[in-house]
Amino acid sequence: MGDREKLNRLRWRCTRRAMLEMDLLLGEFLDRIFPTLNPEQADAFVNLADMEDLELWPLVNGSRECSDPVQAEVVALLRDVRVK
Amino acid sequence: MSKLTIPVRKFDAVIVGAGGSGLRAAIQLSEAGLKTAVLSKVFPTRSHTVAAQGGVSASLGNSEEDHWHWHMYDTVKGSDWLGDQDAIEYMCRMAPEVVVELEHFGMPFDRTDEGKIYQRPFGGHMSNFGEKPVRRACAAADRTGHAMLHALYQRNVRANTQFFVEWMALDLIRDDSGQVLGVIALEMETGDVVAFHAKATVFATGGAGRIFYSSTNAFINTGDGLGMAARAGIALEDMEFWQFHPTGVAGAGVLITEGVRGEGGILRNSANERFMERYAPNAKDLASRDVVSRAMVTEINEGRGCGPNKDFVLLDITHLDPATIMKRLPGIREISIQFAGIDPIKAPIPVVPTCHYQMGGVPTNYKGQVVSQDATPIPGFYAAGEVACASVHGANRLGTNSLLDLLVFGKSSGDSVIDDLRSGAIGLKELPADYAERTLSRLNRLNTQTGGASVNETRLELQRTMQKHCGVFRFKDMLVEGVAKILDVEKAVLRTEIKDKSQVWNTARVEALELDNLIEVAKATMISAEARKESRGAHVRDDAPDTAANPNGRDDVNWHKHTLWHRESNRLDYKPVIMKPLSVESIALKTRSY
Ligand SMILES: Cc1cc2nc3c(=O)[nH]c(=O)nc-3n(C[C@H](O)[C@H](O)[C@H](O)COP(=O)(O)OP(=O)(O)OC[C@H]3O[C@@H](n4cnc5c(N)ncnc54)[C@H](O)[C@@H]3O)c2cc1C
Numbered sequence: 001m002g003d004r005e006k007l008n009r010l011r012w013r014c015t016r017r018a019m020l021e022m023d024l025l026l027g028e029f030l031d032r033i034f035p036t037l038n039p040e041q042a043d044a045f046v047n048l049a050d051m052e053d054l055e056l057w058p059l060v061n062g063s064r065e066c067s068d069p070v071q072a073e074v075v076a077l078l079r080d081v082r083v084k
Numbered sequence: 085m086s087k088l089t090i091p092v093r094k095f096d097a098v099i100v101g102a103g104g105s106g107l108r109a110a111i112q113l114s115e116a117g118l119k120t121a122v123l124s125k126v127f128p129t130r131s132h133t134v135a136a137q138g139g140v141s142a143s144l145g146n147s148e149e150d151h152w153h154w155h156m157y158d159t160v161k162g163s164d165w166l167g168d169q170d171a172i173e174y175m176c177r178m179a180p181e182v183v184v185e186l187e188h189f190g191m192p193f194d195r196t197d198e199g200k201i202y203q204r205p206f207g208g209h210m211s212n213f214g215e216k217p218v219r220r221a222c223a224a225a226d227r228t229g230h231a232m233l234h235a236l237y238q239r240n241v242r243a244n245t246q247f248f249v250e251w252m253a254l255d256l257i258r259d260d261s262g263q264v265l266g267v268i269a270l271e272m273e274t275g276d277v278v279a280f281h282a283k284a285t286v287f288a289t290g291g292a293g294r295i296f297y298s299s300t301n302a303f304i305n306t307g308d309g310l311g312m313a314a315r316a317g318i319a320l321e322d323m324e325f326w327q328f329h330p331t332g333v334a335g336a337g338v339l340i341t342e343g344v345r346g347e348g349g350i351l352r353n354s355a356n357e358r359f360m361e362r363y364a365p366n367a368k369d370l371a372s373r374d375v376v377s378r379a380m381v382t383e384i385n386e387g388r389g390c391g392p393n394k395d396f397v398l399l400d401i402t403h404l405d406p407a408t409i410m411k412r413l414p415g416i417r418e419i420s421i422q423f424a425g426i427d428p429i430k431a432p433i434p435v436v437p438t439c440h441y442q443m444g445g446v447p448t449n450y451k452g453q454v455v456s457q458d459a460t461p462i463p464g465f466y467a468a469g470e471v472a473c474a475s476v477h478g479a480n481r482l483g484t485n486s487l488l489d490l491l492v493f494g495k496s497s498g499d500s501v502i503d504d505l506r507s508g509a510i511g512l513k514e515l516p517a518d519y520a521e522r523t524l525s526r527l528n529r530l531n532t533q534t535g536g537a538s539v540n541e542t543r544l545e546l547q548r549t550m551q552k553h554c555g556v557f558r559f560k561d562m563l564v565e566g567v568a569k570i571l572d573v574e575k576a577v578l579r580t581e582i583k584d585k586s587q588v589w590n591t592a593r594v595e596a597l598e599l600d601n602l603i604e605v606a607k608a609t610m611i612s613a614e615a616r617k618e619s620r621g622a623h624v625r626d627d628a629p630d631t632a633a634n635p636n637g638r639d640d641v642n643w644h645k646h647t648l649w650h651r652e653s654n655r656l657d658y659k660p661v662i663m664k665p666l667s668v669e670s671i672a673l674k675t676r677s678y
Contacts, residue, residue, distance in 0.1 A: 001588065008589040012250070012272065016126050016304045018134030018230075021338055023303045024423065053134060054230045061418040082425045083336055 010049060019053045024083045025060065033077050044071045048078070090268070090520050091278045094512070095121045095246075097501055098266055098282040100253045100309065103131035104229070104490035105469025105497075106288030107236035109452075111189075112498025114243035118505075121280055122240070123248045123269055125304060129233045132290055132302050133490065136229030139221035140186075140487035141209065142179035146200040147219040150211060152176040153668060155220065157213045159485060160671045163478025164621035164638065166322070166646070168662035169670060171450035171474040175485075175492045177666075182491040183222055191235040192224050208482045208678075221484045229487065252594055253308065255523040256285065256316040256465075259516045264454075264465035267312070268523045272594060275587030277527065279520065283512050284464055284501040287313065287446060287454075288494065291470035292605040296439035297544075297551035298332050300339045309471035311601025313446045314608065315522070318465075319457065319648040319657065321473040322444035323605065324613035324623050327481055328556040330376040332438025334396035336423040340416065340435060344401060345369045347412050351380065352398045352432060353388040359397075372678060374556075377437035378624060381557040384436075391434060398432035437556040441481050443622065444612075445473035447648070452497025453504075457648060457659055464510045466501060468493035475646065478661075479621020530596055536581030539596045546573045546599075546606050554610050560627045563614040570603075570610045577603045608649040615656050618643040621676075635675040644673070 001009070014026035026049060034045060048056060048071065058064040059075050066072045097113045099106045102124035113120040124131065143150040155176040160167055187193055187201065194202040203219040211218035224231035240247075253267040257279065266282040292307025293299040310320055331340040345351075351369050353359045363379040364371035371379075380397050389395050401409060401416075406429045409417060420428040446467045448454050452474075453461035469490045476489055504510045553566025577599055582592040619628040619637030628637035645658040663670045 004586075005589040008591045009273075012589070012591050012594070013126075016130075017302060018126075018130045018132055020135070020300060020302045020336075021419070021423070024336055024338070027303075052129060052230070054227055061415055063414070079422075081422065083423050084425055 010046060013049050017053055019057065022053045022056065025078060025081050028081050028083050029078055033081070037074070040070050041074050044068070044074045047071070048074060090524075091276070092281050092515070093121070093278060095119050095280060095282045096505070097121070097284040097286060098123065098280040099286040099288055100267060101131070101288030101290060101469065101471070102128035102247065103288060103290050103469060104133040104232055104236065104487060105494040106286070107233065107240055108491050108494025109286050109288060109466075109468055109498040110240050110245045111236065111243060112495055113501060114240060114245040116502050118502070119246075121246050121248060121282070123251045123253050123267070123280070125250065125252050127249050128237050128247065129230075131233060132304055133229040133233050133487070135302065136487055137226040138206065139204065139223035139228050139484045140183060140232070140491070141206070141220045141482070141484040142183040142222060142488065143176065143220060144180050144183065144201060144203060144222070146196060147203045148211070150218050150220055152179065154211055154213060154218070155179065155209075156665070156668075157671060158208055158210055159476060159482055161214065161674075161676055162208050162480055162482035162485075163476070164480055164676050165640075165644065165673050166325075166475070166478030166620060166661055168450075168475050169665040170662050171476050173665040173668060174450040174496075175474075175476050175488060178492045179488055182488070182495060186232065186235060186491060189235045189239045192231055193222055194224060206483050232487065252597065253289075253312065254526075254597060256312045257281070257515065257519045258316050259513060263463040263510070263513060264316075265513055265515060265519070268520055270594070270597070272589055275590060277520075277523070279515065281512070281515060283505060283510050284466060286452075286497055286501065287465075287467040287471050288469045289471045291442040292602065293439045293442060295547065295550050295602055295606045295609060296326075296555070297547035298334070298436050298438040299337045300329055300332055300438050300440045306598040306602050307605035308598065308601045309446060309467065310608070311604040313454075314604040314651040317652065318446060318454065318462065319650045320444060320608045321447040322475060322479075322612070322647050323608035323649055324616050324647060325443035325479050325621060326439055326609070327441040327443065327622050328373070328377050328437045329440040330373055330380060330437050331399055331435040333419070333423045334391070334434035334436045337438050338419055338423045339438070339440075340399060340419065340433065344399060344413055344416060347401070347408065348404055349399050349401045350403075351376070351435075352400050353383045354390045354394065355388060357388075359383050359388070374622070374624065377556040380435075380437055381555065396434040396436045399435045400432035401428050402430065402432060441486065442470055443473070443475075443477040443479065443481055445471050448472045448474050448493070448497075450474055450493070450496065451500040452493045453500050457657060463504075466497040468497045479623060526600070530580065530582060530593060531585055533579060533581040536579040537576040539580050539582065539592065539599055542573065542576045542580060543599050543602065545576070546570070546602060549573060550606055550609065554613050556624070558613060558623065558625045560625065563610070566610050567614050570606050574603050574607065604651060607651075607654065611654050612647045612649050612656065616643060616647060638676075640673055
């Protein structure tokens with residue numbers, strides 16, 4: 001699979017989620033922040049996007065913290081996303 | 085064209101949808117030894133059922149006395165007497181059984197000290213035929229839908245259900261006799277188009293809340309099942325009935341729980357006025373959902389909305405102690421900051437009434453068989469869950485009854501497939517020669533379109549039109565105009581253009597195909613709503629007000645009937661509401677008041 005296909009698959013998995021909150025946040029993140037990430041952060045984001053919404057949401061709303069430092073960087077960026 | 089062939093896979097049953105209803109149906113079929121395929125646009129446990137937090141209702145009577153007949157009464161009343169009483173009796177009687185079954189499948193329900201399923205109160209649940217509140221909702225903390233999906237999914241894995249994940253069903257296959265023979269579907273990873281040829285087809289595709297600009301529904305709810313059924317010549321029932329939630333974040337749609345007003349949140353207009361004092365002097369901001377929603381729309385329509393376009397009102401909690409907000413309303417601050425760009429401790433949250441749940445759908449009986457207008461089953465076709473209209477929710481749904489609907493009708497549709505196979509009513513019939521033609525020409529049109537409309541812009545236009553012309557509070561002239569506008573939007577949908585023509589993971593194509601479904605639902609909704617000249621349940625018209633002759637604007641003489649919208653020439657038909665339950669006496673028409 002080429003880069004375009006991989007990105008499209010990621011887009012589908014970011015914007016067809018169980019919760020509207022996650023569709024909005026991850027979609028916005030993918031458009032604006034994802035292109036600026038370094039390769040390790042990009043991988044961490046792909047892993048986060050693979051999580052189920054009820055695991056990911058507590059990380060994003062701050063009720064749980066992540067143990068992995070790179071993942072924590074990406075989650076911090078996710079927390080800063082404003083959907084308008 | 086008819087020479088074009090596509091690969092064919094054969095199954096006993098194909099289920100489209102892996103939310104609560106699809107997974108429940110699949111358990112019945114796989115455990116009966118049938119070769120069962122389940123198609124889903126996403127991994128099963130990412131289905132929208134996850135978003136349900138409130139709970140599932142059943143008159144278990146674990147905390148206090150309860151009875152299925154009382155549950156039935158509440159549901160008929162909630163439906164504003166538009167629900168079919170045979171289906172409602174069936175659902176409420178079956179509730180304890182399917183909930184306990186779910187417990188045996190491994191659902192981690194909250195428990196009482198004695199180890200029974202814990203039950204909590206919920207709006208509209210009453211004991212003794214509307215007398216006083218009763219605890220009937222069963223939950224697994226605030227993750228009921230999530231836990232339910234996991235329990236059902238595990239059970240399916242055990243039963244060897246075959247999953248086709250990230251596959252999108254495109255069209256229903258029907259032969260000349262009207263029998264349903266399966267679906268045509270697209271595999272996103274390869275772009276392959278394949279026929280799933282089956283003795284039985286079950287639709288469990290969920291709702292279509294994305295037809296509205298402001299919706300609490302996730303992006304996946306594009307009404308694919310409704311679009312496929314409509315294109316295959318099956319009428320859609322009661323599509324004018326949509327439940328709205330008063331407080332969705334303006335723009336984003338994300339739900340702000342009722343608890344915010346419970347803790348003292350106040351709704352304000354552009355003059356900073358607490359306007360609910362005028363509409364509901366006693367209950368004020370805590371009045372019922374419909375009263376609050378209508379008041380909000382009236383404020384906006386009369387020019388007292390806020391923001392540059394005056395198109396929302398404000399939910400104010402700035403007067404509450406920040407410690408209370410953090411403690412009693414966890415998550416609300418984060419939601420407001422992320423989705424409204426506002427810290428509610430410092431400034432009020434912009435909100436609008438927001439689409440939440442679809443009561444109408446593909447017409448079925450209580451056995452989950454899809455039926456034609458005269459109630460005869462369409463051979464080989466079944467439906468359950470939010471896509472289906474059994475009709476248990478009628479003109480308005482009672483909270484927690486939809487998760488119950490998934491379990492009861494998911495199961496009964498599976499049982500009907502088994503019965504119909506046994507009796508020989510259905511079997512594997514040959515595919516007609518031209519079965520793939522309509523789908524392939526739709527795909528071909530999309531691949532070759534030039535100078536066409538943008539999918540994103542057309543979808544937005546559709547959503548704005550529905551929100552403005554067919555929202556929570558409806559006006560005659562706006563509806564008439566809305567019909568013309570939505571038919572205009574349809575013209576753009578017929579000529580959408582995508583730049584990306586590739587095969588593998590072409591999400592632009594998938595989104596264009598979703599839009600083909602949204603437009604069918606939008607037309608059905610607008611046209612059915614324009615025609616129904618009364619107010620009932622969630623369908624409230626300004627020109628059908630509360631009078632002595634027609635309390636709440638409901639007109640039983642002329643409108644106590646189900647709508648059927650036919651895609652072909654947008655024709656409407658009506659069919660009677662089933663007032664005769666299965667075993668008890670009919671619950672007679674009465675004014676609905678809480
Ligand atoms: C925020 C929110 C909170 C809610 N809370 C409650 C509650 O507390 N209690 C309650 O009873 N109800 C609640 N509801 C309503 C309830 O959650 C839904 O009605 C119910 O979950 C719908 O289940 P379903 O099985 O019909 O469809 P879904 O769970 O939506 O699943 C649909 C499935 O169909 C698949 N699909 C769709 N189209 C296609 C296609 N073309 N091809 C292949 N697959 C397809 C999807 O991938 C998915 O697997 C809530 C709803 C919302 C939005």
